[in-house]
Amino acid sequence: MKKICLCCLALICLTNLFAQETVNYKEKMPYKIWVKMAPKLNDEFFKTDEAIRIGDNVLLYQQTTGGWPKNIYMPAELTQQELEDVLASKDEVNESTIDNGATSTEIQYLSRLYLATHIEKYKDGALDGIRYILKAQYPNGGWPQFWPRPKGYYTHITYNDNAMVNVMELLREVYEKKEPYTYVPDSICDRARAAFDKGIECILKTQVVLNGKPTVWCAQHDEHTLAPAKARAYELPSLSGAESDNIVILLMSLPDPSKEIIECIENAIEWFKASKIEGMKKEFFTNDEGKKDFRMVPCTDCPPLWARFYTLEDNRPFVSDRDGVKKFDISEIGYERRNGYSWYNSDGLKVFKKYEQWKKKHNK
Template identity: 90%
Template sequence: MKKICLCCLALLCLTNVFAQETVNYKEKKSYKTWVKMAPKLDDEFFKTTEAIRIGDNVLLYQQTTGGWPKNIYMPAELTEQEREDVLASKDDVNESTIDNDATSTEIEYLSRLYLATNTEKYKDAALDGIRYILKAQYPNGGWPQFWPRPKGYYTHITYNDNAMVNVMELLRQIYEKKAPYTYVPDSICDHARTAFDKGVECILKTQVIINGKPTVWCAQHDEHTLAPAKARAYELPSLSGAESDNIVILLMSLPNPSKEVIACIENAIEWFKISKIEGMKKEFFTNDEGKKDFRMVPCTDCPPLWGRFYTLEDNRPFVSDRDGVKKFDISEIGYERRNGYSWYNSDGLKVFKKYEQWKKKNNRL
């Protein structure tokens, strides 16, 4: 009897904690909270009324294209006016996107909600989202950041912030029928597999060649010429030390890689080796205006870094302000862009780690 009472008390405590969390979900927060939170939700959550409330919000925000707009905190409790505004914008085809984990996050959430509730409207909406991704792919295998947005840098093949890699990972889960995509019809799974393979072909074709040597990728490529392309003013044609890492890791995850894939990986790894920034680290400080700032300072025995952008001419890491002028010292651009963008990263280290595993698996020691 004592054990039963203790179990009941524990269950009550957990219920109270969960209730508090669901209340907090309704508060408006950054979209980043949503895209990070949604994949981590427990399966049991999707059986709750709160999960259904959020799911109905996700349905509300889905556009007539089948895709979703970005930067939306889906769990927020909406006013009547906000709901009317969302409904009025459903036909704005310019807003459907794969950027910032939009669309893929909503497809996963609705798929999990369908498996938990067996409610057809969630399945139908998720399938419409998958069809949107399949329709958005270019014949050359690339995906634009927005579709069917007709012009601007949004139409470029977009590796920036892992947009295309995220979509390809989703399609692979779908055609392999991994949970929560076990319900997806075989016809769509077959289409997803074809789209994934075309995506790999696009990655191989867009690997930038400098002086006859394959290197890595730009954050975005022209959808017609496949050449490195400009996006925002400070996102110039370049070699990307940020986006290229997950592209290489995706290629290394392929079973039975072709000679072309193997060569692509080896050349990219060579670029990561020669392009690392050694003997420098980020140092944070409080500037004269009392704001948190950072500078690059010499260091010893510190891990290597990679720049976000490298010049196409001579492979030098550079930064840029909103005027689009290349600078080679972070102190030469303004406070806003210096601290409002990720200019340096250490993600090449995870590439090297995966590469060692890949070599063993593929007997390339």
């Protein structure tokens, strides 16, 4: 019997393979487990009946647009009522999205399953998913968070949570015919290459200029004006220290960057250097209500941090509660938003590491 990797064994246990009593997997297993686990599954797993069962779930959730809704734990064993509900919602096209790893994760899973089984329905589902991504792209090269969606912040060009970067990386693997996309027809590969190139153009056009100096990007940009745009109440127009890191890394991965791309990278790196927060760190503590909380405290010899949001006026780090009011101290917003959102990160360090490698490669 062939050896199955530990992550496959974990998935088998989670998905009730051994006929254990049915449980609510949607409640017990957050969708993030699926998004993280699916790309790491061993090739051997895709030859199993369990892989096919999950693949059928993936097809079941695929909407008529070709895309998928988000926050679905695909390995869940569905009750008859849940099955009927999913079937009834397939035409609710407003739920198709690239947010939170949706659609790209399912395309990859179906593609791997097709290579392992040669069952045509999985190939067809994956190709429909790729076509969905191609159709969802704006003429200016950006992607909205949801498509089609007639209104709301969902229509903005969305860098938030790496939504646009994720689909661009997938399209590059498609047109380069990397596994598991070796089966994709040349006509779709050509469209994927064109879409990727348009995405790069959009990234260049949306780099925010502050006081005459190109900086980085907002988490979302207006799909018409390309200006930084608001999303949820606490996600205000800003410069984003969280979303910009993977945009720069994507640009640095291009094999033959143009002068415009090089200048874009260099300007973004300058912003990361100028915007790091030094001498501060997160300190966790138990508050008066017995809850885990955190505060920012001074420190020495600690790695730099970057804020999620910086003001467009003077590049000042800020936070915000659900009232949408900018605050400049994490203690000034409520417990729920303070602990329910990622306000600070150290991802600029990985940008610097990639940048040093990029400079050596391109003799900068």
